[in-house]
Amino acid sequence: MGFIDASRAERPIARGRVSRDAARRRRTRVGELEAQLEQLRRVLRLAVVFGGDKTSPGAVINQFPNARSWKSYEQVAEDLAAALRRLGFEVVDLVPDDMRLGERLRAADVNLAWLNTGGVQGLGSMCHAPAMLEMMGIPYIGHGPLAVGGLDFKHLFKRDLLLLGLPTAPFFVWHPAFGSLQPRLDPRFREVFGDFRGPFVVKPVSGRASQNVMVVDDAADLEDVASGIFETTENHVLIETFLSGREYCVAVCGPTVARDGRLERLPQPFVFSAIERVLDADERIFTSMDQRPITTDRVRLLHPTGDRASFEQLSALATRVYRELGIETLVRLDIRADSAGRLHVLEANPKPDLKSPEGDKTSLVCAGLAAEGMSYDDLVLGLLADRLDILFSQRRGTVHHLTRLLEQRH
Numbered sequence: 526m527g528f529i530d531a532s533r534a535e536r537p538i539a540r541g542r543v544s545r546d547a548a549r550r551r552r553t554r555v556g557e558l559e560a561q562l563e564q565l566r567r568v569l570r571l572a573v574v575f576g577g578d579k580t581s582p583g584a585v586i587n588q589f590p591n592a593r594s595w596k597s598y599e600q601v602a603e604d605l606a607a608a609l610r611r612l613g614f615e616v617v618d619l620v621p622d623d624m625r626l627g628e629r630l631r632a633a634d635v636n637l638a639w640l641n642t643g644g645v646q647g648l649g650s651m652c653h654a655p656a657m658l659e660m661m662g663i664p665y666i667g668h669g670p671l672a673v674g675g676l677d678f679k680h681l682f683k684r685d686l687l688l689l690g691l692p693t694a695p696f697f698v699w700h701p702a703f704g705s706l707q708p709r710l711d712p713r714f715r716e717v718f719g720d721f722r723g724p725f726v727v728k729p730v731s732g733r734a735s736q737n738v739m740v741v742d743d744a745a746d747l748e749d750v751a752s753g754i755f756e757t758t759e760n761h762v763l764i765e766t767f768l769s770g771r772e773y774c775v776a777v778c779g780p781t782v783a784r785d786g787r788l789e790r791l792p793q794p795f796v797f798s799a800i801e802r803v804l805d806a807d808e809r810i811f812t813s814m815d816q817r818p819i820t821t822d823r824v825r826l827l828h829p830t831g832d833r834a835s836f837e838q839l840s841a842l843a844t845r846v847y848r849e850l851g852i853e854t855l856v857r858l859d860i861r862a863d864s865a866g867r868l869h870v871l872e873a874n875p876k877p878d879l880k881s882p883e884g885d886k887t888s889l890v891c892a893g894l895a896a897e898g899m900s901y902d903d904l905v906l907g908l909l910a911d912r913l914d915i916l917f918s919q920r921r922g923t924v925h926h927l928t929r930l931l932e933q934r935h
């Protein structure tokens with residue numbers, strides 16, 4: 526195998542003029558990666574992991590509450606598996622994430638897993654599957670356990686944004702163990718919000734699909750609302766200023782991408798699907814996709830020239846977040862403007878919805894693929910190839926079994 530990860534090593538240089546040498550090294554590496562994928566297609570045993578149901582017999586020892594609203598994501602796992610099969614991978618299983626995950630992966634002799642799970646139950650559930658796979662020794666497509674926690678716990682992510690000087694709404698984290706929530710008396714609350722009187726947004730630190738996200742107009746109601754969210758999640762609660770402007774999303778992933786089934790290596794992370802989420806006039810919070818599926822009329826693709834200012838700001842934010850937080854695979858940034866039109870990052874979704882577009886139903890990440898000349902299958906191939914590239918170049922110790930597969934004569 527032995528190859529040098531030329532493009533990843535050259536990242537800082539790629540900010541400036543890309544030398545001809547760098548471009549040639551990228552082409553060479555892409556050719557090598559394509560040849561490896563070609564061989565792996567026939568022999569790799571893949572599993573797409575979705576969220577296991579804690580109520581199914583044998584799934585867990587004791588049932589715990591779900592700090593993060595639970596969903597199986599099985600349908601999207603099916604879409605991903607179908608794409609992998611169309612791409613020529615002959616063995617692709619669907620496996621639920623629960624305490625039998627290891628037995629199931631061993632029984633199916635899985636070599637590589639695709640994580641499409643938010644976990645089964647408990648605290649930090651997004652971290653459980655990658656942590657188990659690290660422990661069991663199975664490489665995966667997805668963020669590492671600590672990285673995913675730092676993204677899925679919105680307050681941790683927002684602290685990173687503050688440290689990096691990136692814009693995010695002022696925020697306050699509350700837990701009943703800190704004592705009662707007294708906006709008027711708490712000096713820390715006043716330090717964060719100053720004279721701001723509302724409206725506020727109150728939400729779980731780890732959540733999905735606008736579940737339990739509330740607008741609170743009067744600070745006097747914050748304690749009741751935050752206590753209600755704590756009752757549901759048994760986890761910290763985030764309070765931030767309500768941003769009343771337009772809402773945007775942008776996706777960003779690693780530099781190895783596929784177009785028309787062919788791999789390409791970009792000199793920087795791939796930023797795509799910059800969209801505006803279209804809100805109804807009276808819709809203060811984007812309605813949960815559990816209640817109203819995301820349809821094409823709810824998504825306006827930004828135009829690089831027609832929407833130049835917002836397009837460029839979103840691209841710059843996405844690139845900085847990806848690089849400076851050392852993110853290694855796809856995230857979707859949710860961003861909203863304040864009343865003056867200034868953009869603020871709401872969150873980075875470490876497992877954005879990857880539903881395959883069908884009719885007028887789409888996903889926020891896939892809405893801009895056609896404009897990039899890419900299909901859903903190209904997205905899936907690119908994410909797989911980018912991950913393999915990282916594993917083979919930076920985590921060689923985790924892929925000895927894949928190297929052996931490549932060395933076998935077929």
Ligand SMILES: Nc1ncnc2c1ncn2[C@@H]1O[C@H](COP(=O)(O)OP(=O)(O)OP(=O)(O)O)[C@@H](O)[C@H]1O
Pocket residue numbers: 694726728732733734735736738765766767768769772809810811859861871872874
């Ligand atoms: N500070 C804020 N100001 C204005 N609106 C907000 C704010 N925070 C959240 N929202 C609204 O609530 C929605 C859900 O919030 P957020 O993205 O933080 O949580 P989520 O439930 O994890 O979202 P999803 O999983 O749908 O991306 C946002 O899409 C936005 O419409």
Ligand SMILES: [Mg+2]
Pocket residue numbers: 859871872
């Ligand atoms: Mg969101």
